Amino acid sequence: MTTGTLNTELVVTGRPKAGSTLKPRTTHRRRDWSGWIFVGPFMAVFVLVLIAPLVYAIYLSLFRETLVGGNSFVGLENYAQALTDSKFWDGLLRVTIFLFVQVPIMLGLSLFVALALDSMRLRWVSLFRLSIFLPYAVPGVVAVMIWGYMYGSQFGLIADLNDLLGFKLPEPLSNSFLMVAIGNIVTWEFVGYNMLIFYSGLKAIPQELYEAAEIDGAGPFRTIFSIKLPGIRGPLIIATLFSIIGSFQLFNEPQMLRAIAPNLITSYFTPNIYAFNLSFSGSMFNYAAAIAILSGIITMVFAFIAQNPEGFTFKKKKSMSTVEEQA
Amino acid sequence: MKNSHSNWMRMGAVLGASALLLGTMAGCAADSGSGAPEDVDAALQEETTLTWWTWGDDTQEMADAFTKENPKIKIEVVKMDNPDAVVTKLQNAVKAGTGAPDLVPAEYQTIPQLTMGGALADMSEFGIDEFAGDFTESTWNAMNFQGKQTGIPMDSGPMVMIYNQELFNAAGITAAPTTWDEYAAASAAINAYDPEAYIANSGDAGFMTSMFWASGGTPFSVDGENVTIDLQDAGTKKFADYWGTLLTANQLSPVSTWSDEWSKALEQGKLGSLLMGSWMISGMDDYSHGNWRVAQIPSWDGKPASAQNGGSGLAVTEQSKHKAAAAAVLEFMATGTGRDIQNTKGFPGTTAIMDDPAWLDVEFATYDGQKANVEGKTASENVIDGWQYLPFQGYANNIFGDTVGKVLGEKGDINAGLVAWQSDLVEYGNAQGFTVNK
Numbered sequence: 101m102t103t104g105t106l107n108t109e110l111v112v113t114g115r116p117k118a119g120s121t122l123k124p125r126t127t128h129r130r131r132d133w134s135g136w137i138f139v140g141p142f143m144a145v146f147v148l149v150l151i152a153p154l155v156y157a158i159y160l161s162l163f164r165e166t167l168v169g170g171n172s173f174v175g176l177e178n179y180a181q182a183l184t185d186s187k188f189w190d191g192l193l194r195v196t197i198f199l200f201v202q203v204p205i206m207l208g209l210s211l212f213v214a215l216a217l218d219s220m221r222l223r224w225v226s227l228f229r230l231s232i233f234l235p236y237a238v239p240g241v242v243a244v245m246i247w248g249y250m251y252g253s254q255f256g257l258i259a260d261l262n263d264l265l266g267f268k269l270p271e272p273l274s275n276s277f278l279m280v281a282i283g284n285i286v287t288w289e290f291v292g293y294n295m296l297i298f299y300s301g302l303k304a305i306p307q308e309l310y311e312a313a314e315i316d317g318a319g320p321f322r323t324i325f326s327i328k329l330p331g332i333r334g335p336l337i338i339a340t341l342f343s344i345i346g347s348f349q350l351f352n353e354p355q356m357l358r359a360i361a362p363n364l365i366t367s368y369f370t371p372n373i374y375a376f377n378l379s380f381s382g383s384m385f386n387y388a389a390a391i392a393i394l395s396g397i398i399t400m401v402f403a404f405i406a407q408n409p410e411g412f413t414f415k416k417k418k419s420m421s422t423v424e425e426q427a
Numbered sequence: 428m429k430n431s432h433s434n435w436m437r438m439g440a441v442l443g444a445s446a447l448l449l450g451t452m453a454g455c456a457a458d459s460g461s462g463a464p465e466d467v468d469a470a471l472q473e474e475t476t477l478t479w480w481t482w483g484d485d486t487q488e489m490a491d492a493f494t495k496e497n498p499k500i501k502i503e504v505v506k507m508d509n510p511d512a513v514v515t516k517l518q519n520a521v522k523a524g525t526g527a528p529d530l531v532p533a534e535y536q537t538i539p540q541l542t543m544g545g546a547l548a549d550m551s552e553f554g555i556d557e558f559a560g561d562f563t564e565s566t567w568n569a570m571n572f573q574g575k576q577t578g579i580p581m582d583s584g585p586m587v588m589i590y591n592q593e594l595f596n597a598a599g600i601t602a603a604p605t606t607w608d609e610y611a612a613a614s615a616a617i618n619a620y621d622p623e624a625y626i627a628n629s630g631d632a633g634f635m636t637s638m639f640w641a642s643g644g645t646p647f648s649v650d651g652e653n654v655t656i657d658l659q660d661a662g663t664k665k666f667a668d669y670w671g672t673l674l675t676a677n678q679l680s681p682v683s684t685w686s687d688e689w690s691k692a693l694e695q696g697k698l699g700s701l702l703m704g705s706w707m708i709s710g711m712d713d714y715s716h717g718n719w720r721v722a723q724i725p726s727w728d729g730k731p732a733s734a735q736n737g738g739s740g741l742a743v744t745e746q747s748k749h750k751a752a753a754a755a756v757l758e759f760m761a762t763g764t765g766r767d768i769q770n771t772k773g774f775p776g777t778t779a780i781m782d783d784p785a786w787l788d789v790e791f792a793t794y795d796g797q798k799a800n801v802e803g804k805t806a807s808e809n810v811i812d813g814w815q816y817l818p819f820q821g822y823a824n825n826i827f828g829d830t831v832g833k834v835l836g837e838k839g840d841i842n843a844g845l846v847a848w849q850s851d852l853v854e855y856g857n858a859q860g861f862t863v864n865k
Contacts, residue, residue, distance in 0.1 A: 168860030363836030
């Protein structure tokens with residue numbers, strides 16, 4: 101999850117710089133290249149850490165190097181193979197289901213907490229805010245170790261609870277509950293992070309709107325649905341976007357749990373785990389590159405849909421203009 | 428319009444993020460030099476810094492001892508998490524054409540893979556073959572792949588059974604089981620005595636392959652680029668059938684080896700026996716209060732029959748620019764002071780020590796004074812000949828969980844799992860350019 105969000109953050113901060121400086125310069129009057137001096141450092145880093153690896157991965161994906169026989173150019177064969185690879189689709193289906201189940205729960209919880217903190221009915225708001233955010237500060241690997249211990253049904257916390265209760269709780273690390281167990285860890289880690297995004301969005305809503313609502317006689321729920329939620333539309337989209345990318349890049353949690361439950365988590369559990377095992381254990385760097393590019397494209401498609409939810413209805417033109425206005 | 432622009436940027440980001448995963452690779456050939464035994468002495472007179480990767484805690488001590496004897500050679504020890512981390516990093520360095528250390532430890536099962544992949548150098552030309560007689564045959568051969576002697580053995584892992592005598596006695600078993608039938612009877616007795624206690628856990632890839640070996644199976648055979656995989660050969664199937672009866676009778680613990688739960692199970696007397704390499708003899712201090720014992724692993728007919736399980740050697744990389752100096756370290760670790768240090772740390776792979784009364788008579792408090800090294804020696808003498816690992820064993824073990832591990836978890840049919848594993852391995856081997864089962 102972490103890698104996904106980090107990389108996207110890079111782009112979000114970078115976007116306005118590149119977008120707004122480039123456009124006017126190239127289309128108006130005489131060419132003035134001085135803008136490049138300002139965006140230069142950013143572009144250099146951007147090319148080095150984002151474009152270059154990407155181009156290199158695409159280049160790699162067009163070859164096939166084997167343990168015996170060496171390297172050869174194979175064109176799009178790796179992609180053709182990946183498209184019919186049931187292991188790849190198995191992993192992809194798993195993260196897609198995870199996306200549709202875990203992300204709404206996580207964002208719903210985050211939203212609820214953010215609204216609660218913003219409701220002015222709580223005391224010690226900053227204490228709550230900090231403690232809910234705290235899990236995000238715990239490194240993902242450590243988080244999985246903590247939860248891995250608690251999930252232990254033989255000698256872990258679940259085992260102790262079973263003894264205490266006198267009956268058996270379901271085993272988190274079993275076929276039926278594994279995804280729930282992983283979803284729980286991810287939710288625990290990222291509720292605070294998303295809550296903070298929502299909360300800061302709520303804080304940015306102009307006070308006059310609330311005053312106007314009060315004068316109009318709006319109750320708390322009416323205020324939420326008519327002012328707060330529309331007011332944080334941007335943060336909602338951003339958080340959804342991060343979560344979609346995070347879901348498709350699911351890696352840390354299942355990879356760490358693989359040490360505890362090696363018989364449950366396959367080497368192709370998620371597309372990222374598949375690419376990791378193919379390249380670093382199976383020396384299939386080329387095929388892994390193709391898998392990574394393909395899952396990148398699929399992530400992009402989902403991210404695009406989430407970002408323009410109305411873009412796929414008849415109101416396309418109208419909603420595009422609203423987006424422009426807000427931006 | 429502004430939107431579509433930013434979408435392209437984002438596309439770059441999403442793809443870039445995926446690509447970062449693969450960002451460390453580049454291909455180019457490594458240097459290779461040739462040498463001779465005379466070069467080794469000459470190399471010791473030159474100021475050199477060697478890099479030595481390790482996963483063990485004792486390497487620094489060995490490196491310091493070497494530098495004390497050879498002041499011009501400095502050794503930089505780089506500690507990594509575990510053997511897998513070393514293999515991964517080494518393979519990346521080979522791929523990148525640079526970045527490999529001079530000295531690298533390697534588990535015996537990864538020697539074919541690393542040698543074939545061009546990671547390890549053939550050190551025969553520096554005269555290391557003269558140490559062959561100092562090591563047990565199975566360990567020395569394990570460092571050789573298709574005529575290339577990549578280095579020297581460090582420790583070895585002839586399989587023994589380490590068992591919780593207290594638990595066995597409480598369950599009414601007075602003698603250590605010597606046949607698999609007796610072991611099954613002990614399993615049932617332990618499980619009946621304490622439903623939460625098991626004689627063993629269901630095991631991982633390293634365990635399974637060693638058990639096939641000890642059972643007389645030879646599922647893998649390699650001849651050049653021709654590989655034959657038969658995970659249903661007589662010895663393999665015999666053990667798989669046997670282990671399957673314990674599995675489906677719910678007599679194998681689901682905990683995963685080396686996990687926290689596994690440690691707790693050992694401490695609390697919920698796991699009755701370990702079938703492991705003899706290096707584990709010195710690794711039981713945390714789990715035993717004198718209640719454990721060491722014995723031979725059971726066999727089909729009661730006569731000792733063992734296999735190697737784990738164990739590793741020290742090799743020199745193809746990329747090393749100081750192979751002669753590295754050869755001096757190999758010699759130091761084979762017959763010099765380094766060997767003395769090594770032999771006090773793990774279970775040795777050298778022959779001389781196995782006749783040394785001082786070593787044989789060591790009484791282990793962990794085993795209530797038992798002279799446990801004697802059992803290790805017996806196992807070492809009874810390792811079955813003829814076993815081979817795949818030239819891609821590391822990957823094979825990594826995907827073991829997809830098929831065999833899955834049926835172990837579901838308490839299903841182990842043979843079905845083995846057939847599925849075989850089909851994955853055949854497909855992978857052929858895709859990698861080997862000729863597998865053709």
